[in-house]
Amino acid sequence: MEKAATKPYFMREVPGKGKGLIATSKIPKGTRILSEAPLFQVSSVEIGPDVLEALIVSELHHLTKDQKRAYVSLCNLYSKESEVRSIFGIAKTNLLLFGTHEPEGGLFLEMSRMNHSCRPNTHYNWNNKTERLTIHALRDIQDGEELTVSYMTQTGPPVHRLKFLENCFFFHCGCELCGLPPGASEESDMRLLEIAAIEHELEDGNGTFYYAKALALLREMFAVFREERIWDQSIPKVHVVAFQIACMYADERRAKIFAQRALEVRVVIEGEDSLEVAKLKGYVENRSQHASWQLRGRSPPDEVVRMEGSEVDDWLWGKMTLEAALNG
Ligand SMILES: C[S@@+](CC[C@H](N)C(=O)[O-])C[C@H]1O[C@@H](n2cnc3c(N)ncnc32)[C@H](O)[C@@H]1O
Structure with a gap:
């Protein structure tokens, strides 16, 4: 397995998807593109809003100014719901479960900028040994291509995918597969x-x-x-x-x-x-x-x-x- 020497991507606006990560060079299949420690961890992503918000506020106290700035600039799916405060909305949008059957999760600043694709070119995994999230190239990725992951545990027919993404993540998928002629x-x-x-x-x-x-x-x-x-x-x-x-x-x-x-x-x-x-x-x-x-x-x-x-x-x-x- 090859490890990318420096960040092989940068962040920019992607039409219809907000910000996203774009490859800055050719990335061979199997390359470890990212190995990221969580900004903070939570013991369960399912805990009640008040407890979660209190926990995040206390975590934010330990962060540097730059980290706090990066946190508040993340995508917030709940920004239109006035009863949901932004600190909580950002966490709800970006917290990632460590495994499908595990309650624990974490917030990852870089990973949070990756958009979904129903035919992704990278795979993410929580490595329990190194306690870092890794992103690997599933195939050779070309310079200028967007880096994508799947937000779903498995693929399926388009009606199911679109419904799942709309219900759980509140967006209409604009990925390569959903946009096929x-x-x-x-x-x-x-x-x-x-x-x-x-x-x-x-x-x-x-x-x-x-x-x-x-x-x-x-x-x-x-x-x-x-x-x-x-x-x-x-x-x-x-x-x-x-x-x-x-x-x-x-x-x-x-x-x-x-x-x-x-x-x-x-x-x-x-x-x-x-x-x-x-x-x-x-x-x-x-x-x-x-x-x-x-x-x-x-x-x-x-x-x-x-x-x-x-x-x-x-x-x-x-x-x-x-x-x-x-x-x-
Ligand atoms: C975790 S964020 C990903 C980064 C985000 N685009 C940003 O600007 O920070 C998830 C949000 O990105 C957008 N998004 C991700 N994948 C998308 C896709 N395939 N089609 C359209 N929007 C997408 C949706 O608004 C979604 O709620």
């Missing part, structure tokens, strides 16, 4: 609907599928992610699920490759120092430590034979038996 938009919509349908099928069939069916669904989902140019946490997630399923059947060879692939993409989006990366490294070394190891018995082991290129993928995702992969 009708033809291109329909193709993307179809792919996103297909992903949602596969996710449902996997959830519904959880526990009842045959191994091959589960792998086939995951393979299909991965292919659609690639077509749709989704490179975010969905990619390691697909590989982690495939790894868990391979573990259930004690399928040693596939489990190792899925763990390795999940690890490679996790490093791109979170960096070598992420705890999740450390966990995956452990699984690459020792698959049978996984809690689901052999829960469904043991799949007949494939013979160890040399395979090349697409043969490996066809075999890995269960598209072909080892024999068919080798006999073309």
